Amino acid sequence: MSLKQSIKSLRAPFFKVFNSHKPAFTCPICQYHGPFKDKKARQHAKCPKCGENERSRLQYLVLKHVLENYDEPDAKVLHIAPEFSIQRYFSSKFKNYTTADKFRTNVDIQFDVMDIPFPDHSFDIVYASHILLYPQDDLKAISEVHRVLKPNGIAIIPMPIFREKTVDDYSPEARWIHQSGLDYFDRYLKFFPHLQMYYSHMFPEQYQLYACDSSPGNPLSVDALRREDLVPVCYGDEVDPRFNLVLPND
Ligand SMILES: [Zn+2]
Known part of the structure; x- marks a missing residue:
């Protein structure tokens, strides 16, 4: 949690008291239990304690699931455009952990994802959320992620x-x-x-992993209010059984 968020999190008990009429959820990242905050048009989006939203909560649960039996502290991990909660999880689990971004300076290395400055087969895990919206040649970016990943990596x-x-x-x-x-x-x-896909509905409802923003045209809408999110996990040329390949409750 950042310092700014740490200060904001002090308000979580008051938010909980004043919103006790709203549905209660559990944050899998910080274990807060109570109502979540709305974020613009999205209801029940944000955990008032750690500040993480639906997307980060789902990504965190998928990571914990896939890496449940992956007990390799020396594994090499590359995290592009790092989110705080995921960063904290990776750095507690892996010693060889590198953060990167194109513009941010509070990372280990800056680069453009279309040209990753690491040799072939450098990493066991590469994590990069929502970054392919931006590169001119996104196929080159995906090929770069594949190139720096070990054949048995994800x-x-x-x-x-x-x-x-x-x-x-x-x-x-x-x-x-x-x-x-x-x-x-x-x-x-x-x-x-x-490629293995993980959807919001595969995890317990108590974590509130849906975007509640009434998007009727979205193909991931499940009802009038909610749409699912999904997390794709790509496996290299060799599928390593140390990663948990069994889907959670589908
Ligand atoms: Zn939280």
Whole structure:
């Protein structure tokens, strides 16, 4: 938790008292139990104690699940555009942990994901959430992640789902060059032979892993209010059985 969030978290008990009429959930990251905060149009989005949202809670649960039996403190991990909760989890579990970003300076190394400055087969785990929205040549970026990953490693590269089919918009004013649809993950399969998908519904409801923002056109909508999120885990050319391959309750 950052210092700013640590100070904010002091308000969590008061938020809980004043919102006791709202549904209660449990944060898997900090173990807070009580109502979550709304974030713009998204209801029950944010944990008032650690500040993490639905997306981070699901990603954290997927990581914990996949790495449940992976007891390798010397494994090499690369985390691009690091989120605080995931960063804390990785650094507590692995000694050879490297953070990276294109612009941020509070990381170990800066680089563009289309040109990762590490030799082939350098890492056991690469983690990079929502970064492929931005690179001009996203296939080059995916090939770079594949290149630096060991053949028995895993790459976790979540993307937001906006629609059924991906739209690539190379206009200068585009906020995101690649507006990913459900078919986006086919691009991973050009490089990675195995892909395992984890969805919100595979984990207990108490963690509130849905975006509650009434997005009726979204292919991951499950009812009038909620849509699922998903986390893709890419396996290299050799699937290492030390990673937990069994899906959670489906
Ligand atoms: Zn929390």
